[in-house]
Amino acid sequence: MPRKTIKRKTIKVDYLARVEGEGALKVVVEGGRVKSAALSIFEPPRFFEAFLRGRAFTEAPDITARICGICPVAYQMSAVHALEDALGVSVTGPLRDLRRLLYCGEWIESHTLHVHMLHAPDFLGYDGVIDMARDHGDAVKRGLALKKAGNAIVTLVGGREIHPINVRVGGFYRVPTRRELAPLAESLERARDDALGVVRWVAGLDFPDRERDYTFVALRHPDEYPFNEGHVASNRGLDIPTSAYDDHFEESHVERSTALYSRLRDGSGAYLVGPLARYALNFDRLAPVAQEAAREAGLGPVCRNPYQSIVVRAVEVLHACDEALRIIAAYEPSDRPAAPVAPRAGIGFGATEAPRGLLYHRYRLEKDGTIAEARIVPPTSQNQACIEDDLANYVEGFLDLPDEALRHRCEQTVRNYDPCISCATHFLRLEIERR
Amino acid sequence: MARTRKPRLAVWKFASCDGCQLSLLDCEDELLTVAGAVDIAYFMEATRGKVSGRYDLSLVEGSVTTPHDAERIQDVRKRSRRLVTIGACATAGGIQSLRNFADVAEYASIVYARPDYIQTLATSTAIADHVRVDFELRGCPIAKHQLLEVVGAFLAGRRPVVPPHSVCLECKLRGNVCVMVAHGTPCLGPVTHAGCGALCPAYDRGCYGCFGPMETPNAVSLSGRLGELGMDGRDLTRVYRTFNANAPDFRAEGERHAP
Numbered sequence: 018m019p020r021k022t023i024k025r026k027t028i029k030v031d032y033l034a035r036v037e038g039e040g041a042l043k044v045v046v047e048g049g050r051v052k053s054a055a056l057s058i059f060e061p062p063r064f065f066e067a068f069l070r071g072r073a074f075t076e077a078p079d080i081t082a083r084i085c086g087i088c089p090v091a092y093q094m095s096a097v098h099a100l101e102d103a104l105g106v107s108v109t110g111p112l113r114d115l116r117r118l119l120y121c122g123e124w125i126e127s128h129t130l131h132v133h134m135l136h137a138p139d140f141l142g143y144d145g146v147i148d149m150a151r152d153h154g155d156a157v158k159r160g161l162a163l164k165k166a167g168n169a170i171v172t173l174v175g176g177r178e179i180h181p182i183n184v185r186v187g188g189f190y191r192v193p194t195r196r197e198l199a200p201l202a203e204s205l206e207r208a209r210d211d212a213l214g215v216v217r218w219v220a221g222l223d224f225p226d227r228e229r230d231y232t233f234v235a236l237r238h239p240d241e242y243p244f245n246e247g248h249v250a251s252n253r254g255l256d257i258p259t260s261a262y263d264d265h266f267e268e269s270h271v272e273r274s275t276a277l278y279s280r281l282r283d284g285s286g287a288y289l290v291g292p293l294a295r296y297a298l299n300f301d302r303l304a305p306v307a308q309e310a311a312r313e314a315g316l317g318p319v320c321r322n323p324y325q326s327i328v329v330r331a332v333e334v335l336h337a338c339d340e341a342l343r344i345i346a347a348y349e350p351s352d353r354p355a356a357p358v359a360p361r362a363g364i365g366f367g368a369t370e371a372p373r374g375l376l377y378h379r380y381r382l383e384k385d386g387t388i389a390e391a392r393i394v395p396p397t398s399q400n401q402a403c404i405e406d407d408l409a410n411y412v413e414g415f416l417d418l419p420d421e422a423l424r425h426r427c428e429q430t431v432r433n434y435d436p437c438i439s440c441a442t443h444f445l446r447l448e449i450e451r452r
Numbered sequence: 453m454a455r456t457r458k459p460r461l462a463v464w465k466f467a468s469c470d471g472c473q474l475s476l477l478d479c480e481d482e483l484l485t486v487a488g489a490v491d492i493a494y495f496m497e498a499t500r501g502k503v504s505g506r507y508d509l510s511l512v513e514g515s516v517t518t519p520h521d522a523e524r525i526q527d528v529r530k531r532s533r534r535l536v537t538i539g540a541c542a543t544a545g546g547i548q549s550l551r552n553f554a555d556v557a558e559y560a561s562i563v564y565a566r567p568d569y570i571q572t573l574a575t576s577t578a579i580a581d582h583v584r585v586d587f588e589l590r591g592c593p594i595a596k597h598q599l600l601e602v603v604g605a606f607l608a609g610r611r612p613v614v615p616p617h618s619v620c621l622e623c624k625l626r627g628n629v630c631v632m633v634a635h636g637t638p639c640l641g642p643v644t645h646a647g648c649g650a651l652c653p654a655y656d657r658g659c660y661g662c663f664g665p666m667e668t669p670n671a672v673s674l675s676g677r678l679g680e681l682g683m684d685g686r687d688l689t690r691v692y693r694t695f696n697a698n699a700p701d702f703r704a705e706g707e708r709h710a711p
Contacts, residue, residue: 039465039496061467061517062570063548067559073690079660083547083695086471086593134477134498145499147487157484165480176655177648178478179471179593180662183655190657270565277564354656428500 026420030428040436044412044427054408056401056431058276069391074100074360074382075186081378081393082180085437087130090123090171091371093184094245095393099378100186102260103365104386106358111351112188113245114344119174119181120244120369121341125167125208126178127372128292128330128337131435132219133160136327139429140222156218159211163334166208170201170341188355195348202345205338212335213310219327220314225426227411228321231403232285233294236370242302242336243295245369250298251288252319259368262377268398279399287402290374291434292329293320304343307336323407323433330372330435360386371396373435397436404434459508459607462494464528466514466521467548467576471593472539473497473513479596486600489607508533509606515541515576517548522573522582529583536602537579540592544664545698547592549576552698553710577698587612592662592695595647615646616667619659622650631658638678640691643669643701664696671705685709 026046039060045052065084072080077096082089094116101108108116133156134146143149150157168178173193175181183189234255236247249265250256257265268277280286300308300318311332320329362384368377374396381390407430415426463473477483477498493503510532516522529535537543545552551559556574560567579585589602589612598614605612615621619641623630631637631653639658641650645666652659665671675688683691692706 061521062560062563062572063467063517063546063576064551064556064559064563065547067562068547068550068554070562073687076690076694080547080694083469083471083592086469086474089469089471130474130477138499144501145492145495147484147492147499148501150484150487161480161483164478168478168480176651177593179474182652182657182660185657189655190652191655270569272566272569 030424040431042408042427042431044408046412046416049413049416051409051412054405054412056274056404056408058274058401060276066391066393069388072388074104074380074386074388077380077388077391078184078186079180079182084393084395086179087437088123088127088371088373089180090119090175090184091369091376093181094120094369095367095371095376095378096380097184097186097367098245098369099365099367099380100382101358101365102367103363103380103382104186104358104361105363106187106356108188108356111192111349112354112356114348115174115189115192115351117241117244118170118341118344118348119184121337121344122167122170122174124244124337124372125212125334125341126164126171127167128334129160129164129167129215131372132215132327132330132334133157133164135435136429136432137219137222139425139432140224140327159214163208163211163215166204166211166338167334169204173197173201185355187358188351188353190354192350192354194350198345198348202342205342205345209306209335209338209342212331212338213306216310216314216328216331216335219331222327224322224324225411225415226322227324227414229407229410231293231321232281232288233297234288234290234375234399235294235298236368236375237298238302240302242299242304242340243370249368249375252297253285259366259377262366262368262394263379266394266399268394274401276398276401278402279394280402287406288399289403290396290399291372292326292333292374293323294374295370296320296329296332303332304336304339306339307332310335324429326433326435360384373397373437374399395437397434400434400436404431404436407433458489458491460493460503460506461490461603462507462510462528462532463492463497464494464510464512464514465496466512466525466542466579467517468514468539468541468546470497470513472542472591473511475538475594475596475599476511479600482600486603490603506531506533509603510535512537512542512579513539515545515548515578516582517573517576518571519573520571525579525582534586534606535579535583536587536589536606537585538589538599538602539594540590540662540664540695541576542579543588543590543699544696544702545576545578547695547697549698550693551576553693553706589614590645590663591647595649598647617646618642618666618669619644619646619648619650619653619663622646622648623653626650626654628653631656632677632681636681638681638683638691640674642674643671660694661691661702662695664699665701669701671701672708675705675709685711
């Protein structure tokens with residue numbers, strides 16, 4: 018029987034499930050070709066960049082945390098780094114290590130949530146983790162235990178797992194003792210074994226064979242797999258300090274989305290941030306145990322298949338468990354919980370690696386420390402163009418699938434990015450159009 | 453014997469950060485038990501499976517900020533036997549209710565190049581401003597143990613036990629030293645609803661009111677003391693205008709000091 022010719026077909030998902038926030042997608046196929054692919058973000062705007070104006074700089078870590086309940090630590094970290102840059106404060110030694118430890122906790126928690134609850138059900142054919150747990154109970158329980166180990170770090174160091182209360186410009190309000198951290202090390206030993214198990218588990222999933230030559234953008238640090246600090250780098254030779262971010266990246270506003278689109282100003286367009294980019298640019302900085310697990314999982318030092326991002330996330334969880342154990346083993350509490358901070362006028366820049374990718378903040382402060390201007394570029398708005406390009410490029414190869422399976426495949430393609438739509442919408446700002 | 457149908461649970465999102473619904477997924481030890489006791493019929497952050505129709509318990513996160521959401525909450529109410537709001541956004545309008553004290557058109561022009569693409573209301577309001585609410589759970593974010601209490605109470609057909617007293621009492625229960633008395637650190641604990649377990653004072657910082665006002669708070673008196681500790685009118689307005697800025701008691705006290 019001759020294959021039925023597809024004339025025109027529209028695949029719509031009106032409300033994407035298992036992402037953080039509200040989004041929809043629409044792919045138009047004409048004559049067997051993808052004519053357009055659009056991710057619409059209809060999350061209501063919350064105007065953070067507007068109401069940050071007139072607030073005290075000391076309030077920014079608590080306020081910006083509320084942009085995203087999934088990655089509040091990332092917002093707090095980018096905020097404090099940008100503000101410390103503006104105020105000429107440098108946070109070093111045990112306070113810096115504690116920040117890295119806190120970030121490890123968020124990576125473990127957030128990635129484990131995505132791997133088990135949001136992404137794995139796509140590969141295994143379930144609507145969600147609860148259904149998946151019926152047949153894969155042990156894997157789900159291991160995931161929950163691992164997630165709990167990450168949350169335990171954030172709870173101890175940050176005060177609570179969602180919207181931590183212990184982060185401030187200059188450091189913390191109170192630092193834990195060695196004795197308080199000791200039980201974390203016990204649970205993390207187990208978590209590191211579990212994380213290795215998760216890498217092996219996800220490596221065995223069935224991945225569509227799809228690759229593109231992405232422009233990867235991530236932080237790169239001289240010695241560390243990046244959390245808090247580093248240059249903004251790409252696999253195409255970009256290597257700039259955070260203060261030059263706005264010279265190289267721009268955002269634009271399209272009608273269908275309350276999130277902005279980021280692109281490179283040099284005309285190369287869409288780029289990718291997040292686990293695949295971090296991994297490709299920093300494989301040599303991963304803990305040996307994570308490098309070995311990645312190789313065993315069949316990954317090279319660069320992975321260009323976004324469906325395998327689930328494996329890279331698992332490798333990063335393993336790295337974060339190992340790094341957290343290293344930090345705890347070497348930890349000596351700081352004499353004071355925070356470096357002294359005095360208000361002054363200035364502009365500061367900060368970029369850190371949220372679980373979903375590069376998160377950029379810029380603040381301009383008045384003399385008394387009041388915020389005059391704030392700018393925040395979250396990872397999902399940076400990935401938005403890349404997600405649409407993936408849909409446009411990959412969906413053609415899936416057109417033989419029946420409609421429901423095809424729709425599911427499109428959703429999975431979006432979920433490869435662990436998009437956080439709450440983040441993407443809640444600020445997103447762009448340049449003023451002048452005519 | 454006919455099998456009794458499990459109660460249907462739905463989780464809805466309005467303008468929010470997703471953190472309160474995440475609290476349910478953060479119940480690592482209890483999640484599978486909860487999932488066994490109820491039929492999770494609508495929870496977009498967790499599953500693409502949907503059961504349409506009516507729900508026995510709806511948990512609502514987020515505030516109403518768009519014309520579309522103002523209609524959607526009416527539909528959610530009609531389809532829900534019990535409706536519980538979870539968190540400061542749903543219960544008091546959230547941090548995004550700071551627009552209520554400003555010009556939203558100006559806000560949109562600060563954030564967006566094309567404000568004309570943006571559909572938004574001039575205010576961010578609590579769910580109870582739009583529909584009848586059976587119970588309001590406070591916090592930015594909510595406390596996990598209180599969420600489990602609310603779901604458990606619903607399953608047992610009783611009122612949730614969520615004490616309405618101030619954070620001060622939680623400090624006493626926890627054995628914290630009072631940060632305001634001992635260190636002169638400004639603290640909203642005396643006027644803030646309990647639920648966090650006096651978290652901030654336990655970390656040597658003053659409470660910043662993320663659970664919103666307690667029942668009948670004496671904010672005027674507290675503001676007097678905060679003034680003695682060095683806070684001026686602008687500082688006082690700021691401390692009441694955060695995550696529960698539009699809760700009536702905090703709103704009134706913030707307005708009283710607004711420059």
